[in-house]
Amino acid sequence: MPKPASSDNFRRLPNLGPKSQAMLIAAGIHTLADLHRLGSVAAYLRVKRQGGNASLNLLWALEGAISGLHWQEVAREHRTSLLLALEDAERRA
Template sequence: MSTGTKLRNIGPKSAAWLRQTGIRSQEDLESVGALAAFVRVKRAGFKPSLNLLYALEGAIQGCHWQEIPDERRSELVLAAGDEVAKLPLPKNKRMPAAAPVKTVHLDGEDEGDMPGPGYGFDDPSSSRDD
């Protein structure tokens, strides 16, 4: 990631993301770990896919990302889900405040009237399987 250093499995875009999060070398990646590096990228506001997580693990293990065993992939995905869930939502992704509730009355109904039997749902006590 520093000039002339290329991590296995890591393309230019991912390398730029990692540099911006302080990971600039194989040693940096190994000291941080694949999961923490992935979470740093997410926290920085980038939108990496799980392939980056596998690629980071592969870079640490010295293998192609597709060679990461399924069991290890599952561990990484579960751990990443837990860690990413702890991250605060970006301001533009927070839920908006709920709008005021508006009550609509149908013609002929008073505010206190309840709909009569047969309105919307069947009465389960009236159906019998004889």
């Protein structure tokens, strides 16, 4: 299993392209430490609330950035648990 990125700068992560990075920065998420602190679901919701045009692929990419997995593997292996966590977080908000 790949190791999570140790760099505090998420700009080097392969799962997050320039548009994703721009959405994160606009939502106040500037570092990998910020992303770890929030978690993928809360970070995704923050981007969505900020008005970012984010698809679920961003959620997969964020989880991949945290876990060190490729976003496509996250989508295959963790889709259901992430969608349930997203639904729960939206219901609580």
